[in-house]
Amino acid sequence: MAKTAHPSRRTFLQTALGALAAERAVPGLADAAGRPYAPPASEARLVALPQYLRPDPFGGIVRADRSAVPAAGSFEKNKTISLECARGSYASFHLVVQTAVPDDYKLDLHLGDRAGKIQIDLFREWFHPLRSGEYYPDALVPASLPYRSQIPDPDNKITGQTAQAFWVDIWVPPHAIPGEYSGRAMLQSGGKSRTLALKLRVHPAVVPAEDAVAMDHNSYDDSWIAAQFPSRVRSASGNFFESDELFRLIHSYHRIFYEHHGVFHQLGYGHAGRVTPEFAPALEGEGSRKRIADWNLYDRHYGPLLDGSAFAQTRRGPKPIPFAYLPINPEWPASWLWWGEPGYQAEFVNVVGEMERHSREKGWTGTRFEMFFNHKKRYMGFSWDGDEVRFPKDLSYFKEYGRLLKKALPADTPVRFVFRADVSWDMEQQFRELNGIVNMWTCAGSILSWYKGAPKMLRERGDIVWYYGGPPEVTQPSSAIAELALRAWVWDAMGFIHWLAVSPGKDPWFKFTGGGTTLVYSGERFRLADPIPSVRLKIQRNAVQELTLLDSYKSRHGLERLKAEATRRFNRSTPDEWWNPRPALADKPPYEWTNSEMEAAGEPTRKLFASLDAAAWSRVREYVMQLAPETT
Amino acid sequence: MTDNRRLSPEQVQQELDHIARVATAMIDGDACRRIVTPRALEFMFKIDPHDRFLAGDNYDVNDAEFNAVKKTLIRLSRLAPFACDVNLWMPIPGHPDKIQVVIRNAHELSQFWVFGTIAQDPVPPMKTVLETGQRVAVKQTPGMISVLAPVYDSLGGVAGLVEVVTHSSSPAHEEEM
Numbered sequence: 013m014a015k016t017a018h019p020s021r022r023t024f025l026q027t028a029l030g031a032l033a034a035e036r037a038v039p040g041l042a043d044a045a046g047r048p049y050a051p052p053a054s055e056a057r058l059v060a061l062p063q064y065l066r067p068d069p070f071g072g073i074v075r076a077d078r079s080a081v082p083a084a085g086s087f088e089k090n091k092t093i094s095l096e097c098a099r100g101s102y103a104s105f106h107l108v109v110q111t112a113v114p115d116d117y118k119l120d121l122h123l124g125d126r127a128g129k130i131q132i133d134l135f136r137e138w139f140h141p142l143r144s145g146e147y148y149p150d151a152l153v154p155a156s157l158p159y160r161s162q163i164p165d166p167d168n169k170i171t172g173q174t175a176q177a178f179w180v181d182i183w184v185p186p187h188a189i190p191g192e193y194s195g196r197a198m199l200q201s202g203g204k205s206r207t208l209a210l211k212l213r214v215h216p217a218v219v220p221a222e223d224a225v226a227m228d229h230n231s232y233d234d235s236w237i238a239a240q241f242p243s244r245v246r247s248a249s250g251n252f253f254e255s256d257e258l259f260r261l262i263h264s265y266h267r268i269f270y271e272h273h274g275v276f277h278q279l280g281y282g283h284a285g286r287v288t289p290e291f292a293p294a295l296e297g298e299g300s301r302k303r304i305a306d307w308n309l310y311d312r313h314y315g316p317l318l319d320g321s322a323f324a325q326t327r328r329g330p331k332p333i334p335f336a337y338l339p340i341n342p343e344w345p346a347s348w349l350w351w352g353e354p355g356y357q358a359e360f361v362n363v364v365g366e367m368e369r370h371s372r373e374k375g376w377t378g379t380r381f382e383m384f385f386n387h388k389k390r391y392m393g394f395s396w397d398g399d400e401v402r403f404p405k406d407l408s409y410f411k412e413y414g415r416l417l418k419k420a421l422p423a424d425t426p427v428r429f430v431f432r433a434d435v436s437w438d439m440e441q442q443f444r445e446l447n448g449i450v451n452m453w454t455c456a457g458s459i460l461s462w463y464k465g466a467p468k469m470l471r472e473r474g475d476i477v478w479y480y481g482g483p484p485e486v487t488q489p490s491s492a493i494a495e496l497a498l499r500a501w502v503w504d505a506m507g508f509i510h511w512l513a514v515s516p517g518k519d520p521w522f523k524f525t526g527g528g529t530t531l532v533y534s535g536e537r538f539r540l541a542d543p544i545p546s547v548r549l550k551i552q553r554n555a556v557q558e559l560t561l562l563d564s565y566k567s568r569h570g571l572e573r574l575k576a577e578a579t580r581r582f583n584r585s586t587p588d589e590w591w592n593p594r595p596a597l598a599d600k601p602p603y604e605w606t607n608s609e610m611e612a613a614g615e616p617t618r619k620l621f622a623s624l625d626a627a628a629w630s631r632v633r634e635y636v637m638q639l640a641p642e643t644t
Numbered sequence: 645m646t647d648n649r650r651l652s653p654e655q656v657q658q659e660l661d662h663i664a665r666v667a668t669a670m671i672d673g674d675a676c677r678r679i680v681t682p683r684a685l686e687f688m689f690k691i692d693p694h695d696r697f698l699a700g701d702n703y704d705v706n707d708a709e710f711n712a713v714k715k716t717l718i719r720l721s722r723l724a725p726f727a728c729d730v731n732l733w734m735p736i737p738g739h740p741d742k743i744q745v746v747i748r749n750a751h752e753l754s755q756f757w758v759f760g761t762i763a764q765d766p767v768p769p770m771k772t773v774l775e776t777g778q779r780v781a782v783k784q785t786p787g788m789i790s791v792l793a794p795v796y797d798s799l800g801g802v803a804g805l806v807e808v809v810t811h812s813s814s815p816a817h818e819e820e821m
Contacts, residue, residue: 286752343750349718351711390700390762392748395710403704603702607695 056117056201058208060093061106063551064490064626067177069139069147069170071110076148076489080627092209093197098640100186100219101557103212104550106137107178107197111163115201120158121180123195123210129188130212134159137177137547138533139168140486140524148486150546151520151533152179169522179550182212183327190216215640217564223556224563225500226334226507228275228478229531231514233288237261240516240534244541253290259312263322264542265514266333268532271326272545272553273560275334275507279386284393285343292339293370295363302345302359304366318376332378338429340364340383342394342409357416364420371427380476382452383417384432385410400436400456402603407438407445414449430476437602439463443470452476454509457499458614462598464591467504478507483548485526491582493548494555494629495621498582501559502575502590514543555629558636565639581631585620592616648726648810656726657781657789660808663723664779664793667730670716673795673803676734678709679746685737688744688763699762705746714747717806721749726810729753732795734804735774736763743770746804753809755785773805787812 061067062084066074073081087093087105097103109117121132135152136159142148147170155178164173195210238245238252241261248255262278269276280291290313296305316322320330342348345363350356371381385398396406414431421429431449435442436456440463443453453470457479460466470477479500484492500508516530517523521537531549535542562574575587595613597605648656680703687702695701717730729749733756736742743766745757758764769780769792779793790809797803 282752284748284752285750347718348711348750349715351715388700388703389705390703391760392745392757393752395705395707395714402701405707603704607692607698611694 055112056115056199056204056206057110058119058197058199058206059108059110060088060197060208061108062087062627062630063104063106063179063547063554064630065106066149066490066547066626067106067108067137067175068149069168069173069175069177071108071175074148074486075146076487077626080489080625080630083625083627083630088208091207092211094211094213095182096213096215096637096640097182097184098215098217098219098557098561098637099184099188099190100221101184101561102550102554103182103184104554105180107180107208108175109163109178109199109201110175111201112174114162114164116160116162117176117199117201118158118160119178120198121195121210122198123182123193123212125188125193127189129185130193130214131183131185132157133181133183135179135181135545136161136165137179138521139170139173139177140520140527141170141522142487142524142526146487148524149177150486150524150527150548151516152545152547152550153535153538154540154544179547181550184212184214185327186218188214190214215637217561217640217642219557219561220564221328222560223273224560225497225505225556226275226478227273227497227552227556228277228335228507228509229269229513230277230279230509230511231265232279232512233282234258234262234278234280234290236514237265240543241536241541243536253288254309256312258290259316261542262313263316265532266317266322267326268543268545269513270323270328270331270333272549273556274549274553277335277337277509279337279384280339281341281344281386282393283387283391285341285348285387287339287341287344291337292344293367295345298347298359299350299355300358300362302362304363304370307370314376315374318371318374318379320378332376334378335380335382338367338381338383341385341387342398348394357419360416361420364417368421368425368427368429372425377426377428380428380430380452382430382432383413384434385413386434399434401433401438401442402436404438404441404445404601407442410442410446411449414446432476434480437605440466440598441602447473450475452478454478454480455505457481457508458610460503460505461590461592461617462594462613464588464594467506471504471506476507477505478509479503479505480509480511482528483510483513483531485528486524486548487526489624489626489628490547490551491624491626491628491630493552494632495582495624497552497555497559498578498629498632499590501563502579502587551629554633558629558633561640562632562636565642568642569639577635578632581635582628583620583624589620590617648812651726653789653812656810656812657791659724659726660728660789660791660810661779661781663720663728663730664791664806664808666723667717667720667806667808668779668793668795670720671713671732671795671806673797673801675709675713676732676746676795676804677797679705679713679732680734680744681706688736689739700760703762710747714749717747717749720806720808724810727751727753728808728810731757731807731809732804733766733770733792733807735766739763741765745807753788753811754807755782755788755790755809756807770805774802777802783812 095103134155137149138151139147193212197208199206245252248257281287290309293304293310294306317333320332324330346356346359387398430452432452433450434454467477512529513531517525532543535544684704720730732747742763773792777794782790789812794802795804
């Protein structure tokens, strides 16, 4: 998988120009020149903002979201915040505490719910300094109510800070009672109190439990966990990589993504075939005597994920993970030494057959086990590309592995094995040549955009189809992450993969690199034993739940009509415009394509999304909320 | 398989040296030269400001030669009573100041390979092997030991070298993408 491109200069200019216009329209958040202003001396202020307007630490809105300020006009009126959501979903917003001078404050939040079903989660927003000197909020530190602290925040250490932001999640479970709820947010500072009234309308509609699109978060190996939680490593007795603490943390990462309507993948092998021990059963023997010797680490790692018990305490409830990489690679379970010889088939079929039996006996039938080849020739382990094939001769290896997998599995197995391929240059040919062999496709979004109708064609033949890219950096408009989910749905793809979603960089707290490879952070800095979420992950979650609700109306309104209205509201486009024409270069062999040609082929959609504004998803959400009073 | 921590460092080095000596005898330097395709070599040093992955995206090998040599390297690694890799390093035609790893193996051990690079600068011990044909033991990376040995072609010239490598202390977890 490869990462998507960063926003163009055009995006930046259009966003900045829009921002200047917007700031003139809405006094109170910042002045016309982009300078935030503080409350009058000795006063404190409590401000509520919709989720798509990310605050900065000086009382303004971050540059990327400023052009959407006018859209927030009705969010807080007469000191009242008005929210609405369906059941089985979250309503979220930012609360911002502002003080003119350094001061202590106490923040509290309450919502009246006699049934006691609706829950409020509060998170302190961490302002990450960028090399540009700007601050963007992203990491969310769980906070309990009432919350007491001071501005400037002693932990975040921002000179001149006058505003502290909080992310508020209101969880409305599927069995909550529809209707109107009210509450308030209260700030005490400088001996005075400020209050905002809170009104929440809960619609009768319930967001379906199955997400309309799978938002996947990829990672490699697990050594990064040790790097991000050094004190947990120190506290574990013996080898951390065989400890219960490691597996607790792995399960915790799965939980945070699951709770945010996402999927988590960890690839357990390297480009030359080195398998990390806790990602595979231990093997012994050779040739026809090769077998599984020990399931201990594998079962401790995967057992609770595959039977769903790792998710027992979550709001979404226990459920097996939907997908998991197998450790299969050209060097596991069969040694490449025997490739092309009977020994390769013997080793492969013996071990994969044992894995099938083990999974069947354990009842692990809710997960799709992926045979997936991630290696590339350029890493010198093998003579063919498993990931992103560019040279058509490499497809012969896929055909052989397809044969071996079939050979290893009983025809009537209830255990779900899939053959996954991550495809880019050569995808059009692979869709044809590997029909019936590969049945899970993860496609480079830029190239898939040339092949309108391909996802639908693949789905109709029973295949799974996702596309991939990377998390948008924090400096992109807040709606950029929602676009990824919406695009999957508009394209008839079944999911999107963030190629790397757990790598925040060496020092995300004080030397932030933009977050283009992470959507979660280690909680260790805050003495937490688990990962913590981000603003972008929350926005993505909310988009997925709303998209899922929207999709549930397709039988009543028709899928194409829903798509047309969603894209119109999102960026005044039509679903057709989310595709690029198939370029002439697609008729040349993929190894002759150049980057410049490929970039040119993506120009129409790049233009379309260059001026994306932060409020884009909120307009789709409004549409979903208009439908929400209907039952599906 | 023996845990090499049970062996003295001298014993480990002896084992690696023995494998390296056999490797020199067994590996066909002419076949090694045919592994990387002429097209891949052509792109290896091309620079395109719009495409920083040009060399990697165009990297290709001849299957038959790659697999034949790789299988020999795997067999050689199995001579050790502990986990060990035998990697193949080749000079790059037309670029005497560069070298590339052409084949890596299943334990993914190397003291010299930089993740993601195709052509890199040879370390001094590699130059010694290529220039003199001597075997050289290297302990450059903490916790690892390698023996470098020449690979000869049919004219008696040094075509490349092998890196026979193992951990000299307990292995750490490594991360790749």
